[in-house]
Structure formats: structure tokens, C-alpha cells
Amino acid sequence: MTRHLLLLATIVAALPAAAQLPAVHVEGNRFVNEAGETVVFRGVSIADPDKVERDGQWGPALFEEVADWGANVVRLPVHPRAWRARGEEGYLELLDQAVEWAGAAGLYVVIDWHSIGNLRTEVFQHPMYETSKGETARFWRTVSQRYAGNPTVAFYELFNEPTSYNGTLGRLSWHEHRELMEDLIDIVRASDPGTIPLVGGLDWSYDLSGVREDPVRAEGIAYVTHPYPQKRERPWEPKWEETWGFVADTYPLFATELGFMSADGPGAHIPVISDETYGEAIVAFFEARGISWAPWVFDPQWSPQMIQSWDFEPTVQGAFFRDAMRRLND
Amino acid sequence: MTRHLLLLATIVAALPAAAQLPAVHVEGNRFVNEAGETVVFRGVSIADPDKVERDGQWGPALFEEVADWGANVVRLPVHPRAWRARGEEGYLELLDQAVEWAGAAGLYVVIDWHSIGNLRTEVFQHPMYETSKGETARFWRTVSQRYAGNPTVAFYELFNEPTSYNGTLGRLSWHEHRELMEDLIDIVRASDPGTIPLVGGLDWSYDLSGVREDPVRAEGIAYVTHPYPQKRERPWEPKWEETWGFVADTYPLFATELGFMSADGPGAHIPVISDETYGEAIVAFFEARGISWAPWVFDPQWSPQMIQSWDFEPTVQGAFFRDAMRRLND
Amino acid sequence: MTRHLLLLATIVAALPAAAQLPAVHVEGNRFVNEAGETVVFRGVSIADPDKVERDGQWGPALFEEVADWGANVVRLPVHPRAWRARGEEGYLELLDQAVEWAGAAGLYVVIDWHSIGNLRTEVFQHPMYETSKGETARFWRTVSQRYAGNPTVAFYELFNEPTSYNGTLGRLSWHEHRELMEDLIDIVRASDPGTIPLVGGLDWSYDLSGVREDPVRAEGIAYVTHPYPQKRERPWEPKWEETWGFVADTYPLFATELGFMSADGPGAHIPVISDETYGEAIVAFFEARGISWAPWVFDPQWSPQMIQSWDFEPTVQGAFFRDAMRRLND
Ligand SMILES: [Mg+2]
Ligand SMILES: [Mg+2]
Ligand SMILES: [Mg+2]
Ligand SMILES: [Mg+2]
Ligand SMILES: [Mg+2]
Numbered sequence: 002m003t004r005h006l007l008l009l010a011t012i013v014a015a016l017p018a019a020a021q022l023p024a025v026h027v028e029g030n031r032f033v034n035e036a037g038e039t040v041v042f043r044g045v046s047i048a049d050p051d052k053v054e055r056d057g058q059w060g061p062a063l064f065e066e067v068a069d070w071g072a073n074v075v076r077l078p079v080h081p082r083a084w085r086a087r088g089e090e091g092y093l094e095l096l097d098q099a100v101e102w103a104g105a106a107g108l109y110v111v112i113d114w115h116s117i118g119n120l121r122t123e124v125f126q127h128p129m130y131e132t133s134k135g136e137t138a139r140f141w142r143t144v145s146q147r148y149a150g151n152p153t154v155a156f157y158e159l160f161n162e163p164t165s166y167n168g169t170l171g172r173l174s175w176h177e178h179r180e181l182m183e184d185l186i187d188i189v190r191a192s193d194p195g196t197i198p199l200v201g202g203l204d205w206s207y208d209l210s211g212v213r214e215d216p217v218r219a220e221g222i223a224y225v226t227h228p229y230p231q232k233r234e235r236p237w238e239p240k241w242e243e244t245w246g247f248v249a250d251t252y253p254l255f256a257t258e259l260g261f262m263s264a265d266g267p268g269a270h271i272p273v274i275s276d277e278t279y280g281e282a283i284v285a286f287f288e289a290r291g292i293s294w295a296p297w298v299f300d301p302q303w304s305p306q307m308i309q310s311w312d313f314e315p316t317v318q319g320a321f322f323r324d325a326m327r328r329l330n331d
Numbered sequence: 332m333t334r335h336l337l338l339l340a341t342i343v344a345a346l347p348a349a350a351q352l353p354a355v356h357v358e359g360n361r362f363v364n365e366a367g368e369t370v371v372f373r374g375v376s377i378a379d380p381d382k383v384e385r386d387g388q389w390g391p392a393l394f395e396e397v398a399d400w401g402a403n404v405v406r407l408p409v410h411p412r413a414w415r416a417r418g419e420e421g422y423l424e425l426l427d428q429a430v431e432w433a434g435a436a437g438l439y440v441v442i443d444w445h446s447i448g449n450l451r452t453e454v455f456q457h458p459m460y461e462t463s464k465g466e467t468a469r470f471w472r473t474v475s476q477r478y479a480g481n482p483t484v485a486f487y488e489l490f491n492e493p494t495s496y497n498g499t500l501g502r503l504s505w506h507e508h509r510e511l512m513e514d515l516i517d518i519v520r521a522s523d524p525g526t527i528p529l530v531g532g533l534d535w536s537y538d539l540s541g542v543r544e545d546p547v548r549a550e551g552i553a554y555v556t557h558p559y560p561q562k563r564e565r566p567w568e569p570k571w572e573e574t575w576g577f578v579a580d581t582y583p584l585f586a587t588e589l590g591f592m593s594a595d596g597p598g599a600h601i602p603v604i605s606d607e608t609y610g611e612a613i614v615a616f617f618e619a620r621g622i623s624w625a626p627w628v629f630d631p632q633w634s635p636q637m638i639q640s641w642d643f644e645p646t647v648q649g650a651f652f653r654d655a656m657r658r659l660n661d
Numbered sequence: 662m663t664r665h666l667l668l669l670a671t672i673v674a675a676l677p678a679a680a681q682l683p684a685v686h687v688e689g690n691r692f693v694n695e696a697g698e699t700v701v702f703r704g705v706s707i708a709d710p711d712k713v714e715r716d717g718q719w720g721p722a723l724f725e726e727v728a729d730w731g732a733n734v735v736r737l738p739v740h741p742r743a744w745r746a747r748g749e750e751g752y753l754e755l756l757d758q759a760v761e762w763a764g765a766a767g768l769y770v771v772i773d774w775h776s777i778g779n780l781r782t783e784v785f786q787h788p789m790y791e792t793s794k795g796e797t798a799r800f801w802r803t804v805s806q807r808y809a810g811n812p813t814v815a816f817y818e819l820f821n822e823p824t825s826y827n828g829t830l831g832r833l834s835w836h837e838h839r840e841l842m843e844d845l846i847d848i849v850r851a852s853d854p855g856t857i858p859l860v861g862g863l864d865w866s867y868d869l870s871g872v873r874e875d876p877v878r879a880e881g882i883a884y885v886t887h888p889y890p891q892k893r894e895r896p897w898e899p900k901w902e903e904t905w906g907f908v909a910d911t912y913p914l915f916a917t918e919l920g921f922m923s924a925d926g927p928g929a930h931i932p933v934i935s936d937e938t939y940g941e942a943i944v945a946f947f948e949a950r951g952i953s954w955a956p957w958v959f960d961p962q963w964s965p966q967m968i969q970s971w972d973f974e975p976t977v978q979g980a981f982f983r984d985a986m987r988r989l990n991d
Contacts, residue, residue, distance in 0.1 A: 122464070122465065122468045122514060122518070123463075123464065123465030123468065123469070124465070124468045124469050124472050124518065125469075131469075133465060133783075134782070134783065135782065135783030135784070135793060138782045138783065138784045138831055139783070139784050139785075139791075142784050142829055142830060142831075145829075146829070165521075166521075167521055168517055168518070168520070168521030169472055169475075169476070169518065169521040169522045170472060170518070171468055171472075171514055171517055171518045172514065172517050184782060184831055184832065187828060187831055187832050188782070188784065188828070188829065188830070188831045190828070191825075191826075191827055191828030191829040192829045452794070452795065452798045452844060452848070453793075453794065453795030453798065453799070454795070454798045454799050454802050454848065455799075461799075463795060495851075496851075497851055498847060498848070498850070498851030499802055499805075499806065499848065499851040499852045500802060500848070501798055501802075501844055501847055501848045502844065502847050
């Protein structure tokens with residue numbers, strides 16, 4: 002923990018106050034800080050704060066550990082079912098704590114409305130992801146009012162993974178999804194113009210090809226991809242370039258989920274099964290294009306795991322991405 | 332019960348397994364089985380399985396009795412309020428049992444989302460029919476996943492009775508309703524392409540005149556009418572032909588509700604009051620055009636009743652349609 | 662109370678029955694009664710009947726007092742949260758009583774669906790105003806069926822205060838809001854063609870400028886404005902004329918909320934802070950154009966208050982508008 006304490010001390014010294022990380026905004030295809038420097042975000046998703054709290058692991062130490070791994074950003078996946086179960090005030094308390102502890106640890110925050118499915122038809126992959134257009138809009142109004150002007154909260158990821166699930170959740174075109182996201186951008190911007198909206202593509206946020214002809218009609222946003230290894234066959238790079246990599250030529254791009262694990266690991270499932278060759282390939286691809294990234298997930302149960310237990314012993318992917326964050330983040 | 336037991340024995344012998352009735356699909360304006368033979372469905376609606384279960388009458392005997400009356404199909408009306416009250420898992424258990432018992436008795440199944448009203452505005456005739464576009468879509472996604480590939484479940488009746496109730500439930504054009512139904516067709520087809528979607532018309536599923544110019548934009552579906560006697564004045568036949576009979580020239584047509592009772596019977600109400608002259612006329616009309624049919628309702632309380640009690644003593648319409656089924660079904 | 666009893670006696674004598682006030686309809690830009698006489702409505706809003714009942718103040722005396730102040734109309738603001746909490750049947754009982762007591766006191770009734778926010782996105786100013794397009798439509802179907810043909814219920818105010826709250830509740834154009842209101846007009850008209858629908862403008866029902874080019878596509882309706890003093894800087898009159906006053910040249914206009922209080926009064930808030938100069942100006946503006954009006958609110962807690970306590974001692978604005986009603990109403 003020595004290293005970690007030193008790191009914290011540095012951060013605390015550098016910041017006017019714990020929650021006052023320098024604001025970040027979009028310029029062209031880059032994230033830029035107040036000093037005009039390009040910032041690439043490399044961090045992790047934790048599990049839903051509601052889950053972490055129920056596990057008895059909710060506290061500053063989690064965020065300090067993430068920072069100690071070299072991260073400069075932490076993503077908070079808010080499941081609609083958890084949001085309703087805990088109640089708005091109860092859940093906002095968790096988010097307030099996360100923002101405070103993340104800021105104190107030098108981590109920017111992505112707040113992620115962690116639904117999976119088709120917001121147009123309101124059919125979702127699983128009950129834990131069920132929401133509605135109205136609830137989603139109310140969530141973002143509430144959250145953008147709560148964190149308006151707070152630079153630590155750098156990103157609002159408007160809808161985790163849009164998908165028609167091969168049509169089983171109903172038709173969802175990029176045009177239809179784009180219009181829903183534009184409504185949400187208007188809402189968060191009206192309360193909080195300083196936080197960057199993140200928009201994912203179809204196919205569980207893998208596919209941004211619609212952006213080529215029909216980008217979101219809003220300035221200052223960034224796009225999201227979730228390029229898990231089994232989304233495409235190898236060689237990956239030409240497919241990555243065609244489906245989402247090209248976006249980075251014009252807009253900031255943030256892979257807010259990615260990750261790998263072996264087929265015999267706990268909770269292994271398509272499309273996450275792979276090994277470090279995937280890790281090497283995707284980080285190289287990101288680095289060549291200035292793409293930000295945050296693997297899924299800094300949790301010992303949810304898969305693909307980055308830690309083996311709450312002692313923070315890294316898994317294979319955990320060690321891989323920890324080393325990459327320590328090497329690549331300043 | 333002798334006849335009934337013999338019938339069952341025949342069916343069981345003829346089928347590889349209880350739930351393995353031969354699959355049926357649409358060819359032109361006909362339902363066709365795997366042997367290429369035209370199938371006309373003649374059967375009954377039972378009450379909501381939730382109601383039958385609460386009445387203590389839920390079991391294979393009900394389906395065996397329906398088969399003994401000569402039916403080859405049974406319709407299961409799932410009321411949205413019952414679906415929510417019992418919960419998805421609890422209600423699916425009822426449907427699983429119904430499909431098993433129906434299959435064992437040689438009966439195909441229509442699963443019917445038994446709402447009445449305007450799905451566009453989400454205003455319904457009575458609280459028991461209240462649902463939403465989202466819940467309706469989620470119901471069909473769940474059901475079509477559950478029974479994917481099961482040939483006994485031959486039909487998904489997407490929305491029982493669309494109606495604006497003379498405008499009191501808000502405007503509902505055929506174009507608007509058609510678009511809502513197309514969304515649901517996409518959903519059930521994506522999980523279960525083998526089951527035939529059924530689409531009813533406006534005016535409580537009586538009026539299919541919109542199909543003349545603007546048919547549903549999907550292949551392999553069938554249309555529904557609910558031609559209760561008091562929907563039109565006599566002579567009925569020219570009006571039936573103009574409003575829905577013409578559909579049978581081009582598409583398969585299934586009258587998933589019809590029925591009659593005397594004005595002094597229990598629960599008599601417009602538009603169901605009539606007598607056997609209606610029964611004779613409508614069955615003749617159906618037979619001349621190859622239209623499938625299933626009267627409402629094989630229950631001693633809900634009206635117009637087909638049985639007087641749970642001893643299965645037929646009412647007047649019960650005896651009439653029982654004799655017709657025995658005569659016309661093979 | 663002597664004056665009050667006399668007044669009541671006059672009304673009771675003049676009416677065939679308590680609930681049988683003469684029907685009022687729209688002709689050109691006027692409200693007209695069965696005798697062909699122009700009627701200008703001048704009355705008050707009470708608090709939500711649910712709140713008054715919980716305060717122990719629910720009874721005929723409240724309506725008699727309002728009539729004694731010279732009012733000819735009373736507005737009933739039904740908050741969506743109260744509607745759900747009390748349940749449809751429980752809340753309708755309150756409305757039934759209000760309609761009976763109001764009619765007996767010679768007061769016409771405005772039933773007001775007291776939501777504030779954006780019905781398109783279903784994001785609202787506060788949880789007590791949360792509803793949905795479906796619930797709003799079901800409310801109006803229920804209410805218009807309940808009071809169909811009842812002339813005492815003269816007005817249905819379809820949606821209290823449409824607002825995007827500077828965009829924080831999502832985009833809401835006049836065209837979008839108009840279409841939502843037209844749906845509701847169709848619904849109430851189908852059950853109850855005799856009651857006049859009231860449609861408010863954007864900006865918390867202040868701004869009717871959209872009506873100039875794009876009036877609601879329905880005959881026989883009236884428009885609503887809520888011209889609180891701080892909606893515009895003085896001189897008010899040219900702005901009032903441009904934003905909503907012009908509507909009164911062509912359509913009946915009803916200011917269903919307005920009011921003022923001093924900055925140090927209980928519950929004082931923007932935009933209601935002003936004094937009697939506002940009262941004088943706005944009443945003169947109304948009178949010059951035949952605009953109906955009903956200040957907010959005949960309650961000792963909700964602000965701006967018209968009464969100091971349940972003894973009905975008037976506040977400053979209470980006395981001002983009481984005197985105006987007594988002077989201007991016949
Ligand atoms: Mg921020
Ligand atoms: Mg994921
Ligand atoms: Mg099937
Ligand atoms: Mg009326
Ligand atoms: Mg107000």
C-alpha cells in the first residue's frame with residue numbers, strides 16, 4: 002500500500018480540493034484539459050455501486066486501489082433495477098460518495114446508465130436492464146442537475162448497450178437510436194453543459210458504422226464502443242477499423258467496455274473469451290488512434306473479472322490492463 | 332367419457348410425443364400442415380388460465396373435454412392484469428401446462444394477449460385490459476422465446492381487440508394499429524419464426540376493411556375477426572363479406588371469437604345476443620370460405636357461456652358449436 | 662355569514678337543481694350561456710381536493726365561502742401523485758362532492774390535471790407532477806365519462822403547465838405539445854362533447870405565441886395563460902399582448918392561474934412576487950379583452966395564498982381579487 006499512499010499524497014497536493022479535477026472538454030477528436038493538453042482516459046469499470054455496497058466493499062479504499070493500478074478514470078454502471086430498488090435519494094448518496102472518493106483518488110468518473118436492449122420498444126435483455134424512455138430521461142435530468150459543474154464527473158454514458166438482440170427486442174435502427182440519444186443529450190446539456198455525453202452504437206455498443214453517414218447532431222460529444230474479442234473473428238484490426246475505429250479520425254472515442262478471460266474461468270461467456278493476444282492487439286489499436294478505454298470489470302464476481310477477490314489480487318486480464326495503465330497513463 | 336378416452340388413445344398413438352403436433356404454416360390463404368394438407372381450425376376459447384386455476388379447474392381434464400367436443404384448437408386469453416398479478420414465472424407455468432395438456436389432447440394452441448382498447452394512446456376498456464406498448468412487446472418477446480420451435484403453439488394473437496370505443500379511448504387508425512402490430516410481428520418472428528402471428532382489425536377486431544388497401548407488411552401471417560351477431564343487422568352475409576369476409580380470398584382468416592346467447596341468459600350483453608340462426612349462418616359463411624373459428628367461451632361464468640357448469644353440460648351455443656366441431660373436424 | 666346565506670338562497674331559488682347550472686359553450690372568442698349571453702368567468706383555484714380533505718376542510722362550506730367572495734367558478738387542481746395515491750374511485754368521490762357543492766353554490770368547475778413539465782419526454786418538474794402520456798389520457802377518459810353532460814363541469818384543463826424548464830426536461834415545441842393536447846381533446850370530446858377543453862401554452866402556460874400561426878386543430882376550445890407578475894418586466898401590457906393577449910381577439914382566453922404576494926410572505930417565490938399594482942394592471946387588461954380569470958390559490962398554506970387561515974381571513978391578494986370578483990361578477 003506504500004505506493005498507493007504516495008500516489009494519493011501527490012494527487013491531494015496537486016488539487017485545490019478533492020473533487021476539483023481539472024475540467025475536460027472535446028476539441029476535434031480529442032479530450033482536452035483546461036491547460037489545452039490532450040487527455041487519454043485509461044481506467045476501469047467497477048460493478049454497480051449498489052452491488053459493491055451490498056458486498057460490504059463500498060468505501061474510499063476501492064477507488065484508491067483503482068488509482069493505484071494506474072487508472073485515471075472509473076466507470077460507474079447504474080442498473081435501472083438497482084436505481085429503482087434503492088430509490089433516487091438512496092442511490093444518489095452512493096454516487097455522491099463515488100464522485101467524492103474518485104476525485105480524491107485523482108480519478109475522473111463516467112456515470113453509465115447500464116441498460117441493455119431496445120429503448121425504442123422498451124424491451125430489454127433481462128429484467129435488471131428494464132427501463133423506459135421516461136425513466137431514462139428522468140434519470141439523466143436528475144443526475145445532470147446533481148453533478149452540474151462538477152469536473153470530476155467528466156462523462157455521462159447515456160445508454161450502455163443498445164441492441165435489438167438479433168431482432169428479438171424489436172427493430173432498432175441507428176436513426177431511431179440516434180434520435181433517442183439526442184433527446185438525452187439535450188436534457189443533460191440543459192442542466193450541465195460541461196460534462197461530455199457518450200453515445201454507443203448498435204450491437205451492444207460495438208457498431209458505430211452509422212456514424213459515418215449520420216453522426217449524432219450535437220457538438221462536443223464522444224462515441225463509445227465495446228469491442229469484446231469475440232465480436233469479430235481474427236484478424237481483428239481491419240474489422241475494428243471499419244466498424245468503429247474510423248470514428249476516432251473525427252470524434253473522440255472511448256471504449257468504455259472491453260475485456261477477456263479464459264473459457265474455463267468463472268462466468269466465461271461469449272463474446273469475452275480470449276487471451277492476452279487480444280489485450281495486446283486492442284491496446285495497440287487504441288494507442289495508435291488516441292482512443293480512451295476502460296475494461297470490464299474491477300470486481301471478483303462479475304465477469305470478465307479484473308480481480309480475484311476483494312484483496313485485489315489481479316486476474317490475468319487484471320494484471321494485463323493494470324500494467325498497461327501504469328505504463329501509459331502519466 | 333369412453334369416446335374421449337378413445338380419442339386420446341388415437342392421438343397419443345399418432346404423435347411422436349405429446350407436445351409434437353405437426354407444424355402448421357401459411358400458404359396463400361390457407362393454413363397448411365407438414366404433409367401439405369389444408370387445415371381448418373375449429374375449436375374454443377377457454378377463460379383466462381389464471382381464472383380457471385383459481386376456480387380449481389386447471390388440469391388435463393379440461394383440455395381432454397375440449398378435444399372430446401371435437402375441437403382441434405384451444406385459445407388461451409391472457410389478460411394483462413392477470414399476467415402482472417401472477418408474475419411472469421408463475422403465469423408461464425400455467426402456459427407450459429396448457430401447451431403440454433393441449434398437445435396431449437391433440438389441440439393446437441392460440442396464445443392471445445387479451446387486451447381491449449387503444450394501444451397507441453394506452454387507454455383501455457377496463458383496468459383488467461390495461462397494458463402498455465412496452466409491456467405488450469415484452470410479453471411477446473418472453474412468450475415467443477419460451478415456445479420457439481414448439482409446433483403445438485400454432486398462433487400468437489398479438490392484441491385481442493383493438494378499439495377506440497367510438498373515440499373515447501383516443502384516435503386509432505388502421506395505419507397506426509398496423510404499425511404497432513408490425514413491431515410485434517418482428518419481435519415474435521425473431522425468436523420464433525414458425526408460429527403464425529394473428530392480427531385483428533379495428534372495432535373490437537370486427538373490421539378488417541383496412542386490409543383491402545393496406546395489408547400488414549409481413550408474409551405468413553393470418554387475420555382475425557370477432558363477428559358477434561349484433562355487430563351488424565341482418566342480413567348479415569353481405570356485411571360480413573364487405574367488412575372481413577373478403578380477406579379470406581387472399582389471406583388465412585381466423586374468427587378467434589364469436590358466439591351467441593339469449594337475452595335472458597346470465598351475463599347477456601350487446602353484441603352477443605342471438606340464437607342458433609346466427610350459428611347456422613356464420614358457420615355456413617365460414618365453411619364456404621375455409622375460415623377457421625373458435626367461439627367464446629368454454630366457461631360456465633364468462634359469457635356467452637358454452638358450458639353450464641364444470642360438469643361440462645353444454646349451453647345452447649355450446650351444443651351447437653360442439654356438434655359443428657364434431658361434424659366438421661376430421 | 663349573513664350575506665353568504667342570502668347569496669346561497671338566491672342561487673338555490675334560481676336553479677332547477679343544485680347541479681344544474683346553465684350550460685356554457687364557445688362562440689367565437691366568447692363563452693356563451695344557453696340564453697345567448699356572454700359569460701366571463703372570475704373565480705379561484707382551491708388547493709388539490711386531496712390536500713384540503715387531509716386538512717379536514719373538505720365540505721360545502723369551502724365552496725359557499727368561495728361563492729361568497731363573488732366567484733362564479735372554482736378550479737380543482739388534481740395532482741397526478743394524489744390521483745394515484747388515493748386511487749381512482751377514492752379521488753372521484755372527492756370530485757363528485759366538489760361538483761355537487763360547487764353547483765349548489767352557483768360555481769362552475771374547472772377540472773385541472775395539475776402536472777408541470779414535458780409530457781412528450783415524460784420528465785416533470787417534481788415527483789408530485791410525474792405522470793405519463795398513457796395515464797394522462799386514461800385520466801381524461803375517466804373524468805370525461807364521469808361528468809359527461811354535467812353543465813356545472815364547464816372546463817377540462819388538459820395539462821396545467823407545459824414546460825421544458827429551459828430545456829432541462831427535454832425539448833418541447835409548441836407543435837409537439839399541440840399534438841399531445843389534440844389527442845386529449847379527442848378523448849374528452851368523444852365522451853363529453855359539452856365541456857370546454859382548455860389548452861395552455863409553453864413556458865408554464867404563459868406563452869401562447871404558437872397559437873398565432875398554429876392554433877390547436879379543434880373547434881370550441883379555449884386557451885389558457887398563467888400570467889404571473891415576474892414572467893416579464895414592466896411595462897407588462899405590450900408583452901402580455903404579444904405573448905397571449907392577442908389570442909383573445911380570436912378565441913376565448915382563461916387565465917386559470919395568476920396571483921401575487923410580497924417577497925417576505927410565506928412561500929414567496931419567483932415568479933409571483935409583486936403587489937396590487939400588478940393586480941390592478943392585470944384585471945384591467947383582462948376586462949378590456951373579456952378574458953376570464955382565477956387566481957392561485959384559495960388556501961392558507963400553498964402560495965401565493967388568498968386566505969390567511971381556514972377562518973377565510975383574506976390576504977392582500979385575497980382581498981384584492983375578492984373585491985374585484987364582487988364588483989365584476991353579476
Ligand atoms: Mg462534469
Ligand atoms: Mg457488457
Ligand atoms: Mg409454434
Ligand atoms: Mg360539462
Ligand atoms: Mg402554478
